[in-house]
Every structure is written in C-alpha cells, then in structure tokens.
Amino acid sequence: MHGAPSDTAYPATDGPDAESRPRRLDELLSRIQQLTAESDAPEPSRPFGAQPDAAAQSGQPAERGEWFPPEPASLPAAGLSESEVENLVLKYLNARAEASGRDLAEHIKLPFRLIDPLMQAMKDDQMVAHKAAAMMNDYVYTLTGAGRERAKKLAEYCSYYGAAPVPLDEYVRSVSAQTIADQHPTEEDLARAFSDLLIDPGMLARLGPAINSGRGLFLFGAPGNGKTSIAERVTKAFGQFVWIPRSLGIDGELIRLFDPSMHEEAPISSAGGLLDDRAVDSRWVRIRRPTIVVGGELTMDSLEVTLNTATNVSEAPVQLKSNCGTLVIDDFGRQRMTTDELLNRWIVPLEKRYDFLNLSSGKKIQVPFDQLIVFSTNLEPKDLVDDAFLRRIPYKIEVVDPSEAAFRKLLSIMGKSLGVPYDEAAVNHLIDTHYRAPGRPFRACQPRDLLLQIINFCHYKKQTPAMTPANFDFAVENYFAIM
Structure with missing residues (x-):
C-alpha cells in the first residue's frame, strides 16, 4: 500500500532532484544538530533561591511563597570544583x-x-x-x-x-531569605502555637510583641509553671519550614550543620513517576523551624566550632544550628560556665545579629546569628546579669502561679487526658486541705504530677484510677514529702 510521500523522504538517487540531495542532507543534519544542542543546553540560570516562572510551578515542592534552594546547573554554580x-x-x-x-x-x-x-x-x-x-x-x-x-x-x-558541601555565602543568603525577623506572628498564630497549653490571655499578650521582635526574652518565675513548655512552643508561631545545608564547605574545611538529634526533617512530597521533576538542590534538607533546648550541660565549647580529630570534620555550634528558629537556654544560671562567660560571648551577636567563629585552621568567619533566644530561669534576671546585657534582651516576662480556677481547669484537662474522671468534691478536699490550710502555692505542673501518683497507686492496688480524697491524700504525702 503506497501513501503520499513524506516531506522528509530521501530524494531519488537519480533524476532532476539528484543535484539538490547534498544541500537537503546538509540541512537535515544541521537541524538534527540544532535540536540536540537545544536538548542538552542547561536550564537558564536564575538568582539563588528565586522562584521559577508559573509554567515551572507544576510539581513545585515548596509551599506557596516558601524559599527553596534551586538545583545547580553546573559545578561552578554549586560552588564546587x-x-x-x-x-x-x-x-x-x-x-x-x-x-x-x-x-x-x-x-x-x-x-x-x-x-x-x-x-x-x-x-x-x-x-x-x-x-x-x-x-x-x-x-x-x-x-x-x-x-x-x-x-x-x-x-x-x-x-x-x-x-x-554548600559554600558559606550561599548559606548566609539562605538565612537572610528565611530570617525570623521577617516573620510577624499574629494573635491567631500564637493561639494556634499554644493551643495545647492552658495559658492566660494576658501572658499571650505579653509574649506576642516579644516573639515579633525576634531578638530574645527572659522567661522567669517559680519552677513548675511551664516556662520550658512555653519556650518550646514559641517556634510554632513562625513559618513551619526552613531549608538548611547538610554540610558547609569553607576553604577546604567541612562543618556538619544538619543534626538529626536537633533537627526534624520535613521531606517534600515526591512528584511521582519515573523521572523526578523537583528542581531542588539535594545538598539541602527541609526541616521544621528548629527549636533547640540546652540546659545545664551547656559549655563554652558548645558555642564554638568543634573539630572531630578522628574524621577531621567539624561540628557547628548550637547557635548556628538554631538559625531561623529558637534557642532555649533552660535553667539559665545553672550552666557549667558562669553567666558572665555566656553573656560576654553573646553580647555582640545579640546586638549585631551576626557572630564570629574560629575554624580549626585559625581562620575566622562571620556567620548569621538569626534566632530568638529564650532564657528560661527560676531566678530573677537582675540577679544574674548586668544592665548592659538586660538592655539587649528587651523583654522580661514573669510566668506567674496559676489561679485556683486555672488549677481546677488543669485538673479537669489532665484528668480527661490521663483517663481519671474529674470529681469536684475530691478536688475541693485537695485545695482546702493541702493548699489553703498550709498556704501552699499552686503550680502548673502539679495537676499532672498528682494524677500520675494516683494512677500508679491505683494500678498497684488493682483499682480503677479515680479522684478521691484518700487518693489525693496519698499523692500529696508522697509528692510534697520534703517540699
């Protein structure tokens, strides 16, 4: 069966078209080379972290408006030799x-x-x-x-x-693009972040401006009122995700930045199919905005780049790992170094928003200092630091004892959570006998702790956990034995 000749059919070997064969063959070969060159050409470069055009948005991994590191088109574009x-x-x-x-x-x-x-x-x-x-x-x-x-x-x-590794200058630009200084949480954002805590509206009103400042704050007050719980939830008021390099390369030295023990990875959803069309630099990892908590174990070495002499790979300090998030100094004043040493180390970074680190080679580098630092302490801030440092931490928020009404509500909430039905008469006995009579202050942690004492006691006795005067008496006797 013969059809019409194709436009790309080869000419006959003789006849009137024979003389045009070399010219048509050259044109065909030229077109093939042109198409091959176009398919192999690298994607036009765009500024680091810039969003692609609308046509390239299909299957884009980042959330709308979320910064991301684009896939490098060449080794020099990746900052690598x-x-x-x-x-x-x-x-x-x-x-x-x-x-x-x-x-x-x-x-x-x-x-x-x-x-x-x-x-x-x-x-x-x-x-x-x-x-x-x-x-x-x-x-x-x-x-x-x-x-x-x-x-x-x-x-x-x-x-x-x-x-x-990712070059330092690319990391610096990424922090600038994802800085918490550009995050301005609203009342709704704070309500969402603290939705699992019973927190006074007045406390939220004081926390809101402090979190918006992105600079730092003191949380102080009696132990057991939830200072650490509050500090750990501050980050939730900011945007959910940030991108950080797995490692940094600085003049031949490697610094490990991504730390699975401190960072929670939040992988992007796969586009599906055989070919992955996500144009993201895989040297970076998407994590939830970090909340890093350090306590009494904090030492001066934790604030500097530390070299592992066995592998010759350096570890980033905690302030670098917490960039674009929150760094909580828990039990401030009880660290293995003095408060003066810690504050003198950070007095300039808190003011300037950048820090200087020394590498093992002796080279000094400037890095971003972009996190909300929360100092949580049971002591009065004025007893720990001088006026020069207090000026650099403009917000000092006292976490006060809960009221009786809040204490009762906490018992009801924790009872429901732990499977212990709320009993008004038993709670009245607890408050009258063990709080009003001895003048004992309420603490936010006590409803949970007392109910756990009751649960363990009832399991031992093979009884159903319940709020009763006798069970509360037993729990109080154990819990407040030396308090």
Missing part, C-alpha cells in the same frame, strides 16, 4: 567497592548530569574503571589501583564522603 567532587567519589567507592553513576549522584546529592561527565573524565585518567553496564545509559564503577591509593590518602586526611 571538580577535584572536590572527585575526592568525594573516590572515598565513597573506596568504602563501597562499587557503585553506579546514579548511586554516586544520589549519595553526594548532585544531579547525575553533572556527575556523568566527571566519571568519564576519571575513567580517562584511570582513577576508575567500568565494571558493568547499568540502566539508563549508566555504568557500574570501581576503583583502579591508582584510584584506590589516592582514595586511601584522601581518607587519612578527612574520612567524610557524604553530601557535597
């Missing part, structure tokens, strides 16, 4: 024996299109060899003898072979 990436590849292959190009790209968190030509160059330099073919025009690589020798020497200097 070929030798830095080669070193990571060699150390990874030395540890794993073999890996495909895509596995390597996934491990060091760089696009495969940047790794593939680098692997070909390393093969030409006889650092790696093809062990087998892999799917999707890829190969399984293994080290040659020369590559293994070089990898061992590199590992002796620094054993790190994880995600490729």
Whole structure:
C-alpha cells in the first residue's frame, strides 16, 4: 500500500532532484544538530533561591511563597570544583567497592548530569574503571589501583564522603531569605502555637510583641509553671519550614550543620513517576523551624566550632544550628560556665545579629546569628546579669502561679487526658486541705504530677484510677514529702 510521500523522504538517487540531495542532507543534519544542542543546553540560570516562572510551578515542592534552594546547573554554580567532587567519589567507592553513576549522584546529592561527565573524565585518567553496564545509559564503577591509593590518602586526611558541601555565602543568603525577623506572628498564630497549653490571655499578650521582635526574652518565675513548655512552643508561631545545608564547605574545611538529634526533617512530597521533576538542590534538607533546648550541660565549647580529630570534620555550634528558629537556654544560671562567660560571648551577636567563629585552621568567619533566644530561669534576671546585657534582651516576662480556677481547669484537662474522671468534691478536699490550710502555692505542673501518683497507686492496688480524697491524700504525702 503506497501513501503520499513524506516531506522528509530521501530524494531519488537519480533524476532532476539528484543535484539538490547534498544541500537537503546538509540541512537535515544541521537541524538534527540544532535540536540536540537545544536538548542538552542547561536550564537558564536564575538568582539563588528565586522562584521559577508559573509554567515551572507544576510539581513545585515548596509551599506557596516558601524559599527553596534551586538545583545547580553546573559545578561552578554549586560552588564546587571538580577535584572536590572527585575526592568525594573516590572515598565513597573506596568504602563501597562499587557503585553506579546514579548511586554516586544520589549519595553526594548532585544531579547525575553533572556527575556523568566527571566519571568519564576519571575513567580517562584511570582513577576508575567500568565494571558493568547499568540502566539508563549508566555504568557500574570501581576503583583502579591508582584510584584506590589516592582514595586511601584522601581518607587519612578527612574520612567524610557524604553530601557535597554548600559554600558559606550561599548559606548566609539562605538565612537572610528565611530570617525570623521577617516573620510577624499574629494573635491567631500564637493561639494556634499554644493551643495545647492552658495559658492566660494576658501572658499571650505579653509574649506576642516579644516573639515579633525576634531578638530574645527572659522567661522567669517559680519552677513548675511551664516556662520550658512555653519556650518550646514559641517556634510554632513562625513559618513551619526552613531549608538548611547538610554540610558547609569553607576553604577546604567541612562543618556538619544538619543534626538529626536537633533537627526534624520535613521531606517534600515526591512528584511521582519515573523521572523526578523537583528542581531542588539535594545538598539541602527541609526541616521544621528548629527549636533547640540546652540546659545545664551547656559549655563554652558548645558555642564554638568543634573539630572531630578522628574524621577531621567539624561540628557547628548550637547557635548556628538554631538559625531561623529558637534557642532555649533552660535553667539559665545553672550552666557549667558562669553567666558572665555566656553573656560576654553573646553580647555582640545579640546586638549585631551576626557572630564570629574560629575554624580549626585559625581562620575566622562571620556567620548569621538569626534566632530568638529564650532564657528560661527560676531566678530573677537582675540577679544574674548586668544592665548592659538586660538592655539587649528587651523583654522580661514573669510566668506567674496559676489561679485556683486555672488549677481546677488543669485538673479537669489532665484528668480527661490521663483517663481519671474529674470529681469536684475530691478536688475541693485537695485545695482546702493541702493548699489553703498550709498556704501552699499552686503550680502548673502539679495537676499532672498528682494524677500520675494516683494512677500508679491505683494500678498497684488493682483499682480503677479515680479522684478521691484518700487518693489525693496519698499523692500529696508522697509528692510534697520534703517540699
């Protein structure tokens, strides 16, 4: 069956069109080369962290208006040299024996299109060899003898072979784009953040301006009234997520920034399908805005870059890990260092919003100091610090004892939560006998603690936990034995 000739059909080998064959063939080859060049051309660059145009928004991982790090179009755009990436590849292959190009790209968190030509160059330099073919025009690589020798020497200097580091200047720009100074929580935001706490509206009215300042505040008052609970929920009033690098690279030194023990990862949802169309730099990780709590274990070393001499990888200090979030100094005044040492270390960063850190090489770097610092203490702030420091912490909020009505409501809420039915008569007995008579102050933590005493006692007696005068008497006798 013969159809009409195609527009791209080859000309006959003889006849009147024979002379035009070379010209038409050249045009066809030229068009093929043009199409190939267009498909291989890198995506037009855009400013670091800028949002793509509307056509590229489909499948975009970031929430509307959320800053994100765009995928680099080249190694220089990623702030990396070929030798830095080669070193990571060699150390990874030395540890794993073999890996495909895509596995390597996934491990060091760089696009495969940047790794593939680098692997070909390393093969030409006889650092790696093809062990087998892999799917999707890829190969399984293994080290040659020369590559293994070089990898061992590199590992002796620094054993790190994880995600490729992010340059310091990119991290500084990311903090500026996600700063808490641009977050202005409203009454509704605070109500949502503290929805699981019974908190006085007057307290929220004082907390609101302090949180909006993004600078710092003192929470002081008697123990057991929820200062730490309040401090831990402050971050919820800000935007939910921020992006941070897994590690920072500064003049050949590596600083680990992402810490799973302090940061809660919040991965973006996959776009689905065989190909991942998310144009995000995988060297960064999306986390919930950090809330880092340090207490009596805080030392001066925790505030400086610390070098692990076994791996030659440095660890970021707590203030760097808490950037764009909240840093809570719990039990302030009970640290292993004096309050003067801590305050002298931070008096300039609190004022200027940047800090200076010393690297193991002796180099000093300037980094953002962008977090809300909450000093939580049972002591009077004026007894701990001088006027110069108090001026830099403009908000001092006392967390007062709950009223009797609030205490009763706390018992009702905690009873429902713990499965102990509220009993008005038993609560009246508790308050009259064990609070009014001895002049004992109410504390916000006591309803929970007393009910837990009752639950444990009833389990021991094989009874259903209940609020009764006898059970409250037993709980009070244990709880306030030396108080």
